[in-house]
Amino acid sequence: MDAVRITGVRKRYKRVEALQGIDLVIPIGEFFGLLGPNGAGKTTLIKSLVGLCRPTEGSVTIFGHETQQEPVLCKSFLGLSPQEPNVDRYFTLRKILEFHGGYYGLERPLRKKRALELLEQFGLGDKADDEYWKLSGGMQKRAMIARSLMTNPKILILDEPTAGVDVEQRHQLWGCLRNLNRDGTTIILTTHYIDEAEELCERVAIIDQGKIVEMGPPQELIARHCEQYIEVRGKKMKKLTPELLGALSQASEISPQEIAVQRGSLEQVFIKLTGHSIDGGGS
Amino acid sequence: MNSWTGFFTLIEREAYRFGRLASQTIIPPVIMTTLFVLIFGYSLGEGIRQISGFSYIHYILPGLAGMAVINNAYSNSSTSLFMARMDRSIETMIVAPIPAFKVVAAFVIGGLVRGLTVGSLTLLIATMLTKLPFAHVGLTLLYLVAIAVIFSSLGIISALWAEDWDHLAVMTNFVITPSIYLGGVFYSIHMLPGVWHRISYFNPIFYLIDGFRFAILGVSDVNPACSAAVILGVATVTLATAIYLFRIGYKLIV
Numbered sequence: 001m002d003a004v005r006i007t008g009v010r011k012r013y014k015r016v017e018a019l020q021g022i023d024l025v026i027p028i029g030e031f032f033g034l035l036g037p038n039g040a041g042k043t044t045l046i047k048s049l050v051g052l053c054r055p056t057e058g059s060v061t062i063f064g065h066e067t068q069q070e071p072v073l074c075k076s077f078l079g080l081s082p083q084e085p086n087v088d089r090y091f092t093l094r095k096i097l098e099f100h101g102g103y104y105g106l107e108r109p110l111r112k113k114r115a116l117e118l119l120e121q122f123g124l125g126d127k128a129d130d131e132y133w134k135l136s137g138g139m140q141k142r143a144m145i146a147r148s149l150m151t152n153p154k155i156l157i158l159d160e161p162t163a164g165v166d167v168e169q170r171h172q173l174w175g176c177l178r179n180l181n182r183d184g185t186t187i188i189l190t191t192h193y194i195d196e197a198e199e200l201c202e203r204v205a206i207i208d209q210g211k212i213v214e215m216g217p218p219q220e221l222i223a224r225h226c227e228q229y230i231e232v233r234g235k236k237m238k239k240l241t242p243e244l245l246g247a248l249s250q251a252s253e254i255s256p257q258e259i260a261v262q263r264g265s266l267e268q269v270f271i272k273l274t275g276h277s278i279d280g281g282g283s
Numbered sequence: 284m285n286s287w288t289g290f291f292t293l294i295e296r297e298a299y300r301f302g303r304l305a306s307q308t309i310i311p312p313v314i315m316t317t318l319f320v321l322i323f324g325y326s327l328g329e330g331i332r333q334i335s336g337f338s339y340i341h342y343i344l345p346g347l348a349g350m351a352v353i354n355n356a357y358s359n360s361s362t363s364l365f366m367a368r369m370d371r372s373i374e375t376m377i378v379a380p381i382p383a384f385k386v387v388a389a390f391v392i393g394g395l396v397r398g399l400t401v402g403s404l405t406l407l408i409a410t411m412l413t414k415l416p417f418a419h420v421g422l423t424l425l426y427l428v429a430i431a432v433i434f435s436s437l438g439i440i441s442a443l444w445a446e447d448w449d450h451l452a453v454m455t456n457f458v459i460t461p462s463i464y465l466g467g468v469f470y471s472i473h474m475l476p477g478v479w480h481r482i483s484y485f486n487p488i489f490y491l492i493d494g495f496r497f498a499i500l501g502v503s504d505v506n507p508a509c510s511a512a513v514i515l516g517v518a519t520v521t522l523a524t525a526i527y528l529f530r531i532g533y534k535l536i537v
Contacts, residue, residue: 052378053536054532072286072380073380084371085370086371087372087375088296089370089372099296102295103293105285
């Protein structure tokens with residue numbers, strides 16, 4: 001059984017077709033990335049998963065259950081950290097997390113304990129009784145992620161989780177996500193940071209103008225779409241040829257500046273496939 | 284998955300929301316109603332003859348309590364839901380594994396609790412200031428609940444329909460408040476001239492006030508059974524509409 005199966009999903013707004021026939025299968029336990037510029041359809045796709053958007057056509061199943069037929073059951077498997085905060089801004093962090101746990105059926109003592117644990121884990125323990133709107137942007141983002149983990153979701157959906165988070169906290173979050181994934185949580189991540197997708201995701205889908213234009217493990221996509229070679233003294237070689245090995249045997253005479261390795265990147269794959277960079281700029 | 288825990292958490296959230304703002308949500312309406320009692324009952328009311336065998340202060344008290352319930356139930360659910368739409372915290376309720384009717388029920392109960400709190404305090408103060416008779420205690424409670432359900436549901440409908448705070452104010456200023464004041468809170472419709480008398484029969488709030496007055500004082504302008512039928516009918520329709528709109532995700536799900 002798959003964690004998520006999306007079949008032929010289309011979403012039309014008045015004049016815009018935000019999703020143009022998305023087919024996607026995410027196996028249980030996968031760390032999956034969705035890459036795309038603003039307006040590509042990532043958030044609409046995520047909203048279709050969690051019940052905030054009703055697809056015009058197609059179906060979405062979560063662990064084999066159709067989201068339109070069994071919405072309550074499907075929602076019980078999901079945890080969402082949205083791109084934009086969706087909280088009662090005047091509530092304290094403690095209350096935000098506790099109420100969230102309650103919505104998913106956690107009994108009071110458990111949700112109180114878990115809320116404190118998560119706030120501590122995300123470095124917000126001393127802010128537990130501060131109102132959400134008083135926190136900095138980075139803290140607000142971490143609070144959103146902590147909230148999404150309140151219910152130990154089987155599928156965790158993170159929409160741009162590290163936007164506005166500093167580098168150290170970003171790396172801490174990566175560690176936390178890796179641990180969760182190792183423990184069996186299926187993770188769906190949308191991000192603007194291509195290095196993040198490359199670092200964390202087993203597979204990524206590149207989505208542009210409502211369509212998935214390519215999908216696969218990052219290294220496989222790079223190998224498929226990028227020119228990879230080793231350049232020694234201006235000579236490009238795609239494999240470790242005898243000629244290259246010969247050149248390298250004289251390594252003492254070659255300065256590091258004379259050797260270059262071109263391995264390609266997901267960014268290059270993205271630009272090649274969509275014709276523009278992930279921030280929407282032209283290639 | 285136990286969605287009842289989610290349901291009770293939503294109610295707890297509502298109580299937390301208006302409880303932490305008690306100085307804005309509970310105390311002012313109680314003060315306002317007390318002022319109404321003092322001004323209309325003791326000051327201006329002294330010059331008004333008895334109505335249906337009751338002093339003016341006694342005659343208007345059920346209407347004042349009913350008005351407090353109406354305003355607070357409506358205000359609670361409309362403000363809470365509209366705020367949740369504006370700050371998008373409503374999304375956390377939509378994506379949670381709680382059926383739509385339980386989410387609506389929680390908002391209604393939030394309005395009910397606030398409406399009943401203010402209404403009961405008003406009646407308590409009224410009983411302390413005057414000797415208010417309770418002709419039908421059970422019916423009084425039933426009507427308190429029914430009126431709160433109606434206006435909590437209307438608050439939900441308004442909050443879903445409104446695009447901004449102005450829309451919400453339009454409903455309050457141009458529909459709810461005039462209907463209350465023209466619904467016989469301060470007078471018997473038999474005191475109105477012909478055409479206004481007849482128009483009053485088309486105002487649903489008149490039946491709520493009149494029914495509530497019957498429950499407390501035992502007197503009414505129309506047959507109490509008619510008021511009961513209107514109250515239960517309107518409660519059913521408004522609650523069903525609120526649940527339906529929430530279920531189809533009206534202005535909530537794109």
